[in-house]
Amino acid sequence: MDVQFIDELAANGRTPLHAALPWAKIAASAALLAASIAARTPSAAGAAAAAVIFFASASRSQLRHAAVMALYPVFFAGLFVLGWIRSDPLFALTVVIKAFSTGLVAATLITTTPFVDIFAAISRVTPAVVSDALFMAYRSFFVLINELQDLLRAVRLRGGAGRGLFQQLRTYGQVLGVVILHSADMTERMYRVMVVRGYSQRIESAREWPPPGSLDYLLIAYAATVLGLVLALG
Amino acid sequence: MSHLHIPDGLIPLPWILAGIGLAALFVCVALRALKRRDRAKVVPRIATLSALMLLAMGLPIPLLGYHLNLTVLTGMIAGPAEGFIAVLVVNLILALTAHGGITVVGLNTLVSGLEVCLGWLIWRSLRQVFRRPFAAAAVSTVIALLISTTAMLAIVAGTRVSPDLALHRNDHAEHVEHAESADHARVAGSDSGSLKAFAAIVYSAGALGWAVEALVVGSAAEFIAKSRPDMLDPGPDRGA
Amino acid sequence: MDNAIPIDQGEIIAQVNCLKHVYPDQTAVDLCGLDFTVRRGQRVAVLGANGSGKSTLIFHLLGLLSPVDGQVTVFGVNPAKRFRDIRHRVGVLLQNVDDQIIGPTVWDDVTFTPRALGWPRSQVEARGNAICDRLGISHLKTRIPHYLSGGEKRKVALAGALVTEPELLIMDEPFTGLDPRSRSELVRLMNQIHLEYGVTYVVSTHEIDFVPHIADWVYVLGGRHGITLSGTPEQVFSQPEALRAVSIDLPALAELFEVLHKKGWDVTVPLTVDQAVIELERCKLDAVAPTPPRES
Numbered sequence: 001m002d003v004q005f006i007d008e009l010a011a012n013g014r015t016p017l018h019a020a021l022p023w024a025k026i027a028a029s030a031a032l033l034a035a036s037i038a039a040r041t042p043s044a045a046g047a048a049a050a051a052v053i054f055f056a057s058a059s060r061s062q063l064r065h066a067a068v069m070a071l072y073p074v075f076f077a078g079l080f081v082l083g084w085i086r087s088d089p090l091f092a093l094t095v096v097i098k099a100f101s102t103g104l105v106a107a108t109l110i111t112t113t114p115f116v117d118i119f120a121a122i123s124r125v126t127p128a129v130v131s132d133a134l135f136m137a138y139r140s141f142f143v144l145i146n147e148l149q150d151l152l153r154a155v156r157l158r159g160g161a162g163r164g165l166f167q168q169l170r171t172y173g174q175v176l177g178v179v180i181l182h183s184a185d186m187t188e189r190m191y192r193v194m195v196v197r198g199y200s201q202r203i204e205s206a207r208e209w210p211p212p213g214s215l216d217y218l219l220i221a222y223a224a225t226v227l228g229l230v231l232a233l234g
Numbered sequence: 235m236s237h238l239h240i241p242d243g244l245i246p247l248p249w250i251l252a253g254i255g256l257a258a259l260f261v262c263v264a265l266r267a268l269k270r271r272d273r274a275k276v277v278p279r280i281a282t283l284s285a286l287m288l289l290a291m292g293l294p295i296p297l298l299g300y301h302l303n304l305t306v307l308t309g310m311i312a313g314p315a316e317g318f319i320a321v322l323v324v325n326l327i328l329a330l331t332a333h334g335g336i337t338v339v340g341l342n343t344l345v346s347g348l349e350v351c352l353g354w355l356i357w358r359s360l361r362q363v364f365r366r367p368f369a370a371a372a373v374s375t376v377i378a379l380l381i382s383t384t385a386m387l388a389i390v391a392g393t394r395v396s397p398d399l400a401l402h403r404n405d406h407a408e409h410v411e412h413a414e415s416a417d418h419a420r421v422a423g424s425d426s427g428s429l430k431a432f433a434a435i436v437y438s439a440g441a442l443g444w445a446v447e448a449l450v451v452g453s454a455a456e457f458i459a460k461s462r463p464d465m466l467d468p469g470p471d472r473g474a
Numbered sequence: 475m476d477n478a479i480p481i482d483q484g485e486i487i488a489q490v491n492c493l494k495h496v497y498p499d500q501t502a503v504d505l506c507g508l509d510f511t512v513r514r515g516q517r518v519a520v521l522g523a524n525g526s527g528k529s530t531l532i533f534h535l536l537g538l539l540s541p542v543d544g545q546v547t548v549f550g551v552n553p554a555k556r557f558r559d560i561r562h563r564v565g566v567l568l569q570n571v572d573d574q575i576i577g578p579t580v581w582d583d584v585t586f587t588p589r590a591l592g593w594p595r596s597q598v599e600a601r602g603n604a605i606c607d608r609l610g611i612s613h614l615k616t617r618i619p620h621y622l623s624g625g626e627k628r629k630v631a632l633a634g635a636l637v638t639e640p641e642l643l644i645m646d647e648p649f650t651g652l653d654p655r656s657r658s659e660l661v662r663l664m665n666q667i668h669l670e671y672g673v674t675y676v677v678s679t680h681e682i683d684f685v686p687h688i689a690d691w692v693y694v695l696g697g698r699h700g701i702t703l704s705g706t707p708e709q710v711f712s713q714p715e716a717l718r719a720v721s722i723d724l725p726a727l728a729e730l731f732e733v734l735h736k737k738g739w740d741v742t743v744p745l746t747v748d749q750a751v752i753e754l755e756r757c758k759l760d761a762v763a764p765t766p767p768r769e770s
Contacts, residue, residue, distance in 0.1 A: 069332045079435055083429070102335060114618060136282075181457075196566045
């Protein structure tokens with residue numbers, strides 16, 4: 001799970017899905033997610049998955065990255081249904097397909113929409129502390145990841161993390177210890193900044209979006225149709 | 235796989251809603267506990283801890299499919315209130331990256347939040363027992379993850395995930411009446427068998443994950459204890 | 475400097491008297507010795523080696539620390555107790571801009587303080603747009619901060635500090651982490667802002683070469699009494715031994731001319747390249763019509 005890579009895909013991509021408005025993508029994704037979850041039969045789950053793949057293909061070459069991300073829930077869904085493969089293979093298949101399509105919806109959304117736009121939507125329904133922490137966690141991640149990468153590079157240059165797995169894991173622990181200590185200092189500096197810059201209510205994204213275009217309406221209409229069809233299929 | 239993130243499409247709607255409701259309740263309790271503290275201090279601390287958990291997940295562990303979580307270490311550093319909100323933040327981001335379901339953010343947060351709370355509680359108790367912070371942190375991690383994994387299994391068992399329930403087949407006309415009782419017997423049998431098989435996989439594979447996490451958390455805790463021992467002594471509503 | 479405001483003129487907007495601070499780890503910082511005074515319109519540099527107390531002084535001016543002993547006054551109030559009352563009058567640029575940028579996008583960050591202060595939307599937009607235009611970052615408004623270069627981040631942080639049109643701008647080690655070109659650009663920007671907006675600023679730094687370009691008045695921290703020297707850059711840099719006593723070397727240019735002076739050259743120590751050129755041209759003219767070397 002590489003947040004940095006995902007963020008780069010979302011920020012730098014130039015595909016039709018990147019061009020669509022965040023709220024339209026979020027609405028379409030919600031409908032497709034509902035369709036994937038609501039599928040009750042293997043055929044309905046398959047139809048929903050096909051519709052999701054078609055939706056995700058609008059992100060062009062990024063589809064493969066989203067598909068790889070969607071394999072993670074497939075792996076865990078596979079574990080969940082392992083016991084049913086012999087007794088009820090159709091059920092097992094349905095669960096796995098649903099895990100893939102829901103994973104692909106989320107992965108497509110996040111690889112085509114910057115985190116800040118999605119966080120802005122989430123912040124409308126979460127308490128200020130949670131949404132502020134979400135925004136700041138995202139900022140902190142990109143500050144700390146450089147530090148972690150520098151430390152890991154230094155470890156490699158100084159002879160590596162160790163020969164055996166045990167030693168490697170202990171080295172990772174120490175590296176994380178260093179990053180945690182630095183993050184504590186960073187927390188203190190962030191606190192100072194928030195005080196002097198007048199933090200009181202909540203951090204908001206005032207990002208303005210242009211009026212919706214035909215692509216945005218098309219996305220929502222498509223997703224709504226898929227949801228309707230899946231519900232009708234049962 | 236020191237702990238599992240439940241994916242979408244597996245858990246029935248009432249459990250999803252219950253998970254969200256319960257997680258929201260715990261968030262309210264945590265926010266209430268933090269109300270007396272300066273928000274300008276609390277928010278950056280939660281944010282950096284969340285970022286650290288996300289960073290740790292990206293560390294290249296040389297075992298297929300394993301990643302670190304640092305939930306227990308978060309509990310040890312931040313305490314239950316800040317720690318619970320930090321795992322909510324992490325689970326929201328994970329759900330967006332298809333690493334755990336969007337609809338089951340509530341349930342996944344409850345499981346991770348349990349690790350945070352247990353981490354804090356057990357660490358506080360074991361610190362007096364073990365001389366070395368490494369041992370106390372490692373044992374705290376294993377116990378917390380063992381219990382949280384069991385809780386996750388309990389959720390799966392409690393939701394009675396079975397083919398008929400999950401696919402809502404008992405509502406359908408194809409369930410002919412004369413086959414109903416035999417069908418139910420088969421489902422009940424396969425249900426418990428599947429759960430046992432699932433539990434066996436989770437505990438056996440999970441044990442290796444707990445060991446990995448315990449080693450890393452133990453080493454990190456030992457390092458911090460030498461440099462900034464005050465960071466590992468949070469009260470119930472405060473962090474480092 | 476030509477535009478220097480004499481220390482005994484102008485309204486005092488910040489003052490520190492015999493400040494003593496003790497950190498939780500019992501590290502004590504003593505900033506007694508000379509008083510620290512900032513007058514309206516001044517450009518004040520606080521010079522000092524690492525650990526001399528520069529950041530401690532800055533944090534006290536910002537009300538982030540409370541002194542054990544001594545008095546700190548900014549706009550007539552104790553900032554440790556009433557910083558909220560003067561927040562809109564004080565802009566801040568801290569050492570690590572990555573920690574300072576807290577908005578999800580550049581625009582969110584630049585307009586963070588006026589929105590936190592509850593300004594009307596139209597005013598927020600007008601001020602935000604004006605400062606983005608002024609600092610040349612309008613094209614970055616929708617960008618996500620961590621994709622910006624170090625120089626761009628510094629400009630964003632500066633825009634966030636200036637958006638409320640503060641009367642006092644406090645900068646803690648603003649040159650840290652910048653390449654030479656970005657440093658020169660920041661110096662130019664600081665001076666333009668000072669001229670255009672009439673902002674008084676206090677800048678802590680150990681980048682001694684920039685001090686003559688950015689300050690009318692210099693305080694030197696270090697030694698037993700904290701604030702050991704103060705005066706115009708010319709006055710301060712004419713005391714090389716006193717500076718060396720607190721681990722501060724002269725600017726490279728000043729050091730060169732000091733050596734020449736010791737070798738018998740009839741030169742005064744310049745602080746800027748322009749002054750050095752004038753001095754060298756004078757020497758050239760003297761060489762055409764030679765005069766006997768001065769007794770050293």
